[in-house]
Amino acid sequence: MICTIKEKNGRFFGFIYPEVLSSYTFVIYNRNHIMKNILFTILLITSICTQSLAQGRVTQTLKSGWKFSRIDDKSAVKPDFDDSNWETVNVPHDWAIYGPFDANNDRQQVAIEQDGQKEAMSHAGRTGGLPFVGVGWYRLNFKVPTFGKGRRTTLLFDGAMSHAEVWVNGEKVGEWPYGYNSFYFDISDVLKEGEDNTLAVRLENFEESSRWYPGAGLYRNVHLITTDELAVKTWGTHITTPVINDEYVRVHVKVEINIPKTLNY
Numbered sequence: 001m002i003c004t005i006k007e008k009n010g011r012f013f014g015f016i017y018p019e020v021l022s023s024y025t026f027v028i029y030n031r032n033h034i035m036k037n038i039l040f041t042i043l044l045i046t047s048i049c050t051q052s053l054a055q056g057r058v059t060q061t062l063k064s065g066w067k068f069s070r071i072d073d074k075s076a077v078k079p080d081f082d083d084s085n086w087e088t089v090n091v092p093h094d095w096a097i098y099g100p101f102d103a104n105n106d107r108q109q110v111a112i113e114q115d116g117q118k119e120a121m122s123h124a125g126r127t128g129g130l131p132f133v134g135v136g137w138y139r140l141n142f143k144v145p146t147f148g149k150g151r152r153t154t155l156l157f158d159g160a161m162s163h164a165e166v167w168v169n170g171e172k173v174g175e176w177p178y179g180y181n182s183f184y185f186d187i188s189d190v191l192k193e194g195e196d197n198t199l200a201v202r203l204e205n206f207e208e209s210s211r212w213y214p215g216a217g218l219y220r221n222v223h224l225i226t227t228d229e230l231a232v233k234t235w236g237t238h239i240t241t242p243v244i245n246d247e248y249v250r251v252h253v254k255v256e257i258n259i260p261k262t263l264n265y
Contacts, residue, residue, distance in 0.1 A: 056228040058146040061221050062199075064090050065140055068217075072135040072202075077167040079198040083139050092159075096132040096216040105131045108208050132161075132216035133209075138201040146226040148193050152258070154227075154234050156184040159220030160203055167200040179205075179214060184225075184234050229260035 067086040075081055103124035111117040147153050155173070157164065162179030165172065171190040176183040191197055205216055225234065236256035243250035 056151075056226075057231065058226045060142075060144070060224040060226075062091065062140060062142060062224065063221070065142075066091050066093065066218075067139045068093065068095065069137045070095065070134065071137070073137070076137050076139060076202070077170055077172075077200045079170050081139070081200075086137075086139070089138075091138070091218045091222055092220050093138075093217050094215055094219045095136050096130040096213075100131065101129040102131070103129055105129050105133065110208070127210060127213040130213055130216075132205050132214060133207050135202065135204045136217050138199075138203075138218055140199045141196050142199060142224070143194075143196060144191060144224055144226060145194075147188075147191055150229055150260075152186060152188045152227055152229055152231070153191055154184050154225045155187045155199070156182065156223040156225055156234065157218070157220070158182050158222070159215075160201065160218050161205060161215040162209075163204045163206075165202045167198075169198055182220075227258075229258065230263060231258050232256070233258055 066089050067083040068089045069076070069083070069086040073081075076083065106127040106129055107122060107124045109120045109122055111120045112123070144153055155166070155168070157166075157176070159182060160176070160179065163175070163177045164183070165175045166185060167173065168187045168190045169192060173187050173190060174183075174185040201218065203217060205214065233256040238254045238256075240252045240254075241249060242252055
């Protein structure tokens with residue numbers, strides 16, 4: 001969609017020409033009000049593009065009821081696994097901040113070239129002496145009341161340290177090694193409608209994997225995002241300003257949309 005907006009006598013006016021369903025370009029005139037115009041345009045175009053597609057979007061944040069263990073038991077992926085003896089925690093959760101603090105928790109045999117060291121030697125305390133190294137498991141039973149026919153559900157992790165492996169109802173839905181990024185998986189095909197579902201997450205931090213304390217566990221929120229099949233994709237809105245000069249600013253908004261195969265478009 002190409003749209004040109006101009007400002008005249010303090011009011012905005014313009015024309016919208018539908019050319020591409022998910023691509024919009026705005027041309028903004030009047031250098032004196034560039035920042036105001038940019039903000040106005042971004043809000044306007046995002047509203048135009050997403051309003052009708054966001055009506056059925058429901059987000060659940062999975063905070064309570066989690067079970068946690070430092071024992072690396074691979075059978076924990078099974079829905080009927082007995083986790084009654086595991087610790088009950090809320091997420092976000094960092095298993096290492098509870099200690100015990102010990103210099104051996106983060107002892108590293110390295111040569112710090114910046115300090116002029118030629119040979120590897122013992123260093124401790126670089127990550128606070130916290131026990132972040134090793135494996136941790138999380139499990140959660142949950143329901144998705146807004147999931148059903150014609151709906152899709154995405155599992156979004158804001159942060160998990162690290163080397164995450166994720167199972168839903170015993171089926172592996174994906175893995176993500178890097179601990180500092182958010183990541184997500186579409187779990188629609190393994191969800192049970194109207195029933196209890198089981199989420200299992202295995203994390204592992206390796207020795208000498210960080211020069212500072214990196215965190216350990218599900219240290220950020222975990223979300224379930226349920227939408228209609230026809231919906232804006234997760235992280236599907238992209239805004240750029242390819243042209244900025246004294247005469248105008250060009251703002252390009254691209255929105256990626258999931259279109260179901262059953263929809264004849």
